[in-house]
Amino acid sequence: MRKFIYIMLLFAIATWSVHAGGYQVRLQGQKQTGIGLIGTPFNYGASSMFYNPGALSMMKNKYDFSLGASFIMAKVVFQKDATDYQAKTDNPIGTPFYFYGAGKITDKLVVGLGVYTPFGSSTTWDDDWAGQMLIQNISLSAIYYQLTASYQINEKIGIGAGFVYATGKVDLNKALPYNNSKANLEGNTGNIGFNVGVYFEPNNKFSFGIDYRSKIIMKMKDGDATFTVPSALSSNLPKDNKFDAELPMPANLDFGVAFNVNEKLTLAAEVNWVMWSTYDSLIFTFKESGDLLNSANPREYKDSWIIRIGGQYQLNDKLTLRAGGYYDPTPTNEKYFNPETVSLNTTGLTLGLSYQPIENLTIDLSYLHLFGQEAEKAYEPDNFSGKYKTQTSIPGIGISYSF
Amino acid sequence: MKYRYLIYILSLAILTACEPKIDEFSPSKGSADFTTYLAFGNSLTAGYADNALYSGGQENSYPNILANQFKTVGMQDDFKQPLMPTNNGVGVELISTGLFFHTKLILGYATDCLGQQSLAPVFADPDASQSDLQTQLFTSVANQGPFNNIGVPGLKSYKALSVICQSNLYYARFKSPDANFVLEEIPKINPTFFTLWLGANDVLHYAMTGGTNDSITSMPLFSSSMDAIITSLTQYDTKGAIATVPHITSIPFFNIVPYNAIVLTDQALVDTLNLGYAVYNAFMEAMGMEYRINFQLGANPMVIADPTIPLPDSLAMLKMRQIKNTELVLLSIPQDSLKCAYWGSQIPVPDQYILSESEIAAISGAIDNYNIKIKDLASLHPVALVDMNTYFNEFKSGMVFDGINFNVKFIEGGLFSLDGIHLNHRGYALVANYFIKDINRTFNANIPLVNITDYPGTQFP
Incomplete structure (x- = not known):
């Protein structure tokens, strides 16, 4: 157990990658992941903090802890337009993780703390690949720390809200069009946000959930920009520079419904409105040589609607099985598809199981497979285009302990 | 424990995580036959750059780049070029005391008459001996021929069919023993596909002397010469591509030194x-x-x-x-004379460094007429027209390929080599892609383009 926790903590310093829905990663609970990443209409204990803080108040035990991680193995292939050139990414295994702890203050009031990683992206192309001037490799990650309070109005309705402090970091490398030249941008930042949710269980057949998570803009200030250029250009492009940039973590509005067919079988559906249109452009402002380096890079993302379905079946006292699927259309713009975030129209299929060896302990396993549809994309400002296709395997493991 | 099997199955599914696959590019030759390719032209075809012919430049000549791509659609033989023995290469200038030989230019630091050091093109080997350079240029490589790239630096249209081209040192170097002029090199290869890009020197030599020396090739002479060349190239209904002449007055050589310097x-x-x-x-x-x-x-x-x-x-x-x-x-104007010898203020700049309005008009008019003729030839023969003049015009306002910006500015523009006249390696790769696009379109072929990032731009120290 101690070793397990230790391994989980290691992930806290790792980054990850996913290739659907921009750079959002909704792997904040293995039970939810197994059932098509649906969480809003469920009371899955402490992990409801992320999916619907309103459901947290329905927690059965006095204390509930949940810990888990996923292992993202994402592969991207690229076929450059009108050439016989293909490139593949060699992405590191991404490891989003979560930890939640919740306790009942009174019968009706639950408070909790959550640490989780809802956004991130890690893409590693070869340094000398055809898109090297756009991106060689990038890793984005955000860690959210959430304080949550949830109140049970009555046996049917729970409401909740969370205060979020988010930290983010970015590390990107790209080539410059001079001999042996590249730029590295690295920085950390933090900002605040919130989430609110309502959980409604009118009878023992149905449950509904609605959840809103606010946009958080990661404002990078005085990030480190390191330029490696020939000495003849070092006066134009100083080696050590500072940059400002901002990247939005978009707001989400989720609505979910679950239906208990019988005592063993539950079916559920959910829609997520992800307000990606806030990601209009990526603007870099440099402290030195600004007139040469400053750039506004259009992204022009559009809002996306994710549709999810899933079901769970309680086989016996110890074992519950889950499966689900969803369709996640890309929020990217046709003209501004940058290989830093290869986000395609994606179909996800999920499997999951919960094993309860003793009454208080649950071990959750999940497996998510993403199929990114082959599509012709272009980043027009750089006249770079081609076909992309992705495949991603994401196994996950978690434990929950309640008493 | 039976659940263990579930875990095994899950692990297996993960380990075999499918590689995404995209159908590979399928090349096709369309209605053309690329078995044997011949490139006919001038310095641009030879791969001349940085004011010299050198092996690295020749390896990145647009015909050599094209030949590599033609291999995907059935080019059989090696594509032979009369490679120079060194990567510093040889350039030659006619100066008052005779011929002056030099290596290629590289970017380095030069000190001007005011003692100020700045980034500037300098000879790769300023101490190279005249005799060594002459040996490189005068040693015939004809026994390694026949060559598929018969681009001759300095070649004018009419000289291709005249024995006077034997006085061209670059041609003399690879001339077949029984050929009298460049045109007679064609049957040595007997191509099934050719490219022809000729005509720039018919105005360039005049322009580079500020209109004081040499002359613009007359339209009738250009016309009849091109007729003879294309007739010889298309003798067996051979297919090919023919490119128009870019308006040379836009190149850096004529635009680096401002009029109000x-x-x-x-x-x-x-x-x-x-x-x-x-x-x-x-x-x-x-x-x-x-x-x-x-x-x-x-x-x-x-x-x-x-x-x-x-x-x-x-x-x-x-x-x-x-x-x-x-x-x-x-660009040939002595900068030190401008800076320190009162040229342009107390002493008038000699005419040989200036293109006047009327001279520019004469050059532009000639190029327009040449291009009318070239387009005419393209319509009369089974060839692809590569309107390089139009493509080059687009670079005036700037172009971007794979995230690299290009324009016609010297050095920073990324297109031209350090002589301000010829292209750099990336520039030649772009030219190759223009040829491929028009060949594909004309012959319904599918030849892959090259990646521009695979070709080096100007090297900074």
């Missing part, structure tokens, strides 16, 4: 100059001519010699005027 910051000097030209101005006024020379603080147009001013030869020293902003100064 005389920058004055001292009012006393301004007054002295104006006093000095007071007699000239009074004389011109008396003659009823509109020429005036005036200086002020800031940037001033150069004073240039203009032999066309209608004055008697006894007054030759007054045949000067200030340059117009529509006229061009050549």
Whole structure:
């Protein structure tokens, strides 16, 4: 157990990658992941903090802890337009993780703390690949720390809200069009946000959930920009520079419904409105040589609607099985598809199981497979285009302990 | 425990995580036959760059790049080029004392007459001996031939079918023993596909002497020469591609030195100059001519010699005027003379460094006519037209490929090599892609383009 926790903590310093829905990663609970990443209409204990803080108040035990991680193995292939050139990414295994702890203050009031990683992206192309001037490799990650309070109005309705402090970091490398030249941008930042949710269980057949998570803009200030250029250009492009940039973590509005067919079988559906249109452009402002380096890079993302379905079946006292699927259309713009975030129209299929060896302990396993549809994309400002296709395997493991 | 099996199955699914696959590019030759490819042209075809012919430049010549791509659609034989023995290569200039041989240019640091050091093109090996360079150029490589790339630096259209091209050192180097001129090299290869890009030198030599020497090839001569060349190339209904001539006055060589390079910051000097030209101005006024020379603080147009001013030869020293902003100064102008020897202010810049409005008009007119002829040939023969002139015009306002910006500016523009006339390796790769696009379109072929990032741009120290 101690070793397990230790391994989980290691992930806290790792980054990850996913290739659907921009750079959002909704792997904040293995039970939810197994059932098509649906969480809003469920009371899955402490992990409801992320999916619907309103459901947290329905927690059965006095204390509930949940810990888990996923292992993202994402592969991207690229076929450059009108050439016989293909490139593949060699992405590191991404490891989003979560930890939640919740306790009942009174019968009706639950408070909790959550640490989780809802956004991130890690893409590693070869340094000398055809898109090297756009991106060689990038890793984005955000860690959210959430304080949550949830109140049970009555046996049917729970409401909740969370205060979020988010930290983010970015590390990107790209080539410059001079001999042996590249730029590295690295920085950390933090900002605040919130989430609110309502959980409604009118009878023992149905449950509904609605959840809103606010946009958080990661404002990078005085990030480190390191330029490696020939000495003849070092006066134009100083080696050590500072940059400002901002990247939005978009707001989400989720609505979910679950239906208990019988005592063993539950079916559920959910829609997520992800307000990606806030990601209009990526603007870099440099402290030195600004007139040469400053750039506004259009992204022009559009809002996306994710549709999810899933079901769970309680086989016996110890074992519950889950499966689900969803369709996640890309929020990217046709003209501004940058290989830093290869986000395609994606179909996800999920499997999951919960094993309860003793009454208080649950071990959750999940497996998510993403199929990114082959599509012709272009980043027009750089006249770079081609076909992309992705495949991603994401196994996950978690434990929950309640008493 | 039976659940263990579930975990095994799950692990297996993960380990075999499918690789995403995209159908590979499928090349096709369309209606053309690329078995044997011949490239006919001038320095641009030879891979000349940085004011020299050198092995690295030749390896990145657009014909060599094309040949590599043609291999995907059935090119059989090796594509032979008369490679220079060194990567520093040889360039040759005619100067007052005779021929001067030198290596290619690289970017380095040069110190000017004011003692100021700046980034500038310098010879890769300034100490290379004249005899070594001559040996490189004079040693025949004909026994390694016949060659598929018969691009000859300096070749003009009509010289391709005249024995006078034997005096071209680059041609003499690879000339087949029984060929008399470049045209007679064609049957040595007997191509099934050719490219032809010729005509720039028919105006360039004139332009590079500021219109003082050499002459623009007349339209009838250009026309008949091109007819003869294309007839020979298409003898067996051979297919190919023919490119138009870019408007050379847009290249860096004619656009680096600004017309108003005389920058004055001292009012006393301004007054002295104006006093000095007071007699000239009074004389011109008396003659009823509109020429005036005036200086002020800031940037001033150069004073240039203009032999066309209608004055008697006894007054030759007054045949000067200030340059117009529509006229061009050549890169060959000695910069130190401008900076330290009062050229352009007290001493008129010699005519050989200036293209006047009328000279520019003559050059442009000739190129327009050449291109009409080339397009005519393209319509009469089974060839793809590569309208390089139009493509090059697009670079004036800037182009971007795979995240690399290109324009026609010197060095920073990323397109031209350090001589300001020829392209750099990336520039030649772009040319190859233009050829491929038009060949694909014309012959319904599917030849892959090259990645521009695979080709080096100008190397900075």
